[in-house]
Each structure stands twice: as C-alpha cells, then as structure tokens.
Amino acid sequence: MKLQHHLGGLENLGPVNVEPRVFVAPWEKRIFGIHTVMMAESDHLSDAAPAYPVKELPTTFRNTWTWASLRTGAEDMQPFAYFKYRYYEKWLMGISQFFIDQGYVTAKELADRTAWYAAQPDAPLPDHPNPAIRQQIESYLEQGDSPYQARPHAARFVPGQKVRVADPDAVDHTRLPGYLRNKQGVIDVVYPGAYGYFVSTGPDGIGAPMPVYRVAFPAETIWGAAKSEPNTVIYADLFDAYLCDSTNQ
Template sequence: MKLQHYLGGLEGLPSPLALEKRVFVEEWEKRIFGIHVAMMGLSNHLGSAAPGYPIDSVPTTFADEWTWADLRTGAEGMNPFDYFKFRYYEKWLGGITAFFVDKGYVTEEELAARMAEASSATPATDIPEIDEQVIAYLRSGDTPRRDTAHPTFAVGDTVRIANPRTDAHSRLPGYLRGRIGTVERIFEGDYAYFCETGDGIGDPMPIYIVAFDPVEIWGARAESGPLSLYAELFEAYLEPMEES
C-alpha cells in the first residue's frame, strides 16, 4: 500500500470527507466491475486454484493472470494526485486499460478509435463456455490454498511490525511499519496470496488481527479516549519483540 493507500498516515485531507454509500453511482461502473470479474474468472492461475477450474479448455484469448493483486497494483502505481482526483471505478478502468495495453491485447490507437465509435459499439458475442466459466468463478471463488494454522505468535503476544522493502504491491499499510501492537486474534488457517509481492507474502502463512494504541501510531496528536486500531496482517509482517 503506497502513499495514497494509507490515509491514516496522511495530513491535510479535505474535511469532512465525502463517503459515498452506493456501490454503483453511474451505469458504466457496473460494466467496469463486470470486465474485472470476467478477467478474474478467465485468469490462467485458476487451473491450480482451489477449487480447480478447467480453464485450459475454455475458448478464451485471455492468456494472462489477473487477480485482486493485479488490480490493486495498477491503482497503487497511479500518481497520488490522480488517485485522489478520479472516482473509484475510474481507477479500476485505468488499471485494467493499462494492463491490456502493456500485454498487447490492444493499442492506444485502437482504444482511441473505439472511444470515437463508442456510440455505435457492437455488443459482445456470447460464448457459452466462457459464460459458464465466469459463472462458476462467481459461485465458487478462487480461495487461496488453506491449511491448518501454524502460527509463530500467540494471542496476547506483543509484536513489532516489520519494515520490508516495498515492491510493486504490498498488503502492509505504511503507517504501521515499525509500530508495536498486540495480537488479538489468529485466523483458523494458513492463507496464500496468488502472487509474490516482493515483501514477504505469497506462500501460505497465518494471518493475525493486531491491535494498536493510537498513541503508538500518531503520538500526542492521537484522539483521546478508549480507542484502538485493528489491522489484519500476514505473519511475514510481524516480528517478535526482543527481550530486554
């Protein structure tokens, strides 16, 4: 999570923030969501996912991997000023578009031409095998491999949050790096992440809920009162406290 993804560590944000409660504000947003879901349902990693999918037999020209991690990587790579300027699904559209251009599925010139013809766009042709695969994905998901939990830490342990090298994508909020918290809960399994993030996660490992005192994070500027901040963190992001 880069700059624009850990608002808890930023100052000077507009006040009050506008919190939109509707899932879709414009009709076109539903289509962007559908494109993303279809890409996930046709991603080539599904052949080894649990449960298994017959992805190799689906007649699709989409031959790459696309997961939530890829979508988030596109958003995290945006200029922070653009990130705050664009709407939620505009960020999705930007990430998806950049992916298709980078992978060679479409050129920028072709995109410009299609935008000019948008009013007369041709509806997509239904292919039953593709429709069935996407529906199967929607019903079953692509839950990463789970195993019995093998936690290094126990509930009540005091831990320090690691400060690993940041790569293209991370699941660690920047404002928690180096902070001290307490393990509140351990999830029941070991969980994998479908891509190697470069900062320690990828292979199956336990996930914890860690509680933080706001003063530990924000110092004297923290609001007063019996407040706590909770974060779900992969084990790779936790370090034991050295005994004094």
C-alpha cells in the same frame, strides 16, 4: 505503502466522500463486469481451490488477473492522478493499461475506438455470448478462489504476545498498511490454517501460504494521544512475514 493508500493519520486531504451508492453511473457496472470476467478467466484458477477448467475455455485471454493485479495498477499511479480520478475511472485505467502492456490492443487502437464511440454514443457494443464462458463466470462468482489452506502451519506467535511490524522495502504492491510500519502491537487472534496471496510480492515477503494474525494496536501508539480518541484500539489482519518479535526490543 505508497501515499495514495491506507491514509491513516494524514491530514488536510479534504472532506471524506460518503457517497452510499456502489455504482454512481451505468458505465461503472460494465467496468466491474469486465474485471469480474478477467478474474473468472485468469490462468491461475487452474491451480486454485477449487480448480477451474480455464485452459479449456474458448477465450483469447491467457493471463493471470486477480485483485492484486487491479491494486498494483492503482498503486502504480502518480499520486496526484490517483486523487484526481473517481474509483472506477482508476479501475478503467488499470485494466486498459494491462491490455496494452499484454499486447491485446495497441494504445492507438484503443484511442481510435474510444473516439469512435464518443462520436457515436448510442452505437451498440460488441456482444458475443458464449455459454461455456458464462458458466465459468457463474461458477467463479459462486465458489470464488480461496487463499486458505487447511494443512497446519506452525505459527510463530501466540495470543497476548508483543510484536513489532516490519518495515520492508517498498514494492509495486503490498498488503501492509503504511501507518503500521515499525509500530508495536499485541497478537489478538491466531487464525487457523494458513493463507497465501495471489502473487509473490518479492522483498515485501508474501505469496506462499503462511499464518495470519489479528493484531491489536492502541490508537495513540499509531497517531499519538492528541490525535486519537481515548480507549480506542485498532485491529489489523497481518501476514506472518510482516511481524517481528518485540519481546526483547
């Protein structure tokens, strides 16, 4: 995974921010709301579990937007820029760039509108309530979009089996923590059913439903005994595509 995510074992990154508030400033709530509305109107929900009537929604938004979309935008940031900005500032940049890339707004239009509101901070924001969209958002918040599939998928591994984490090519977005690549662990739990992912990650290997495992790693095998507390075990939920049999290795 790229530098700015899953920073396990990296040193000299400065103090950890222990801010307990979810939203530090009022505008952050609006960014979270925009992201939620985009997910609730996402094209992929027509084939989700449960299925939603998104094709009938009175909206001009006609794209797929999921947590994977948000994370891809953040992971694609230049690492030093990533560390520079606050959490919801990164959300704002990712969402803004998405709307520009998809042609909903031009960079100049966005810049001009930003400058206009900066000069008139008390000006009212657009407000066009729509009952159908509101109902869709409420349904999405209540029911979500489950990646779980109940139909049986044969699991390659069983509890107690030794496995090695793969080292796939770097891609725009992955669910594999970088510090676990090439590490050996033991299957702790085989979760029932199978789990898909919002998007296909290509050579990274996830997308279609597959078994998911909880894998146990002694901390010293990841970061070394000198940097690990004694008797510490790290657990990670990993897709089947990220694991290899290490019995004979």
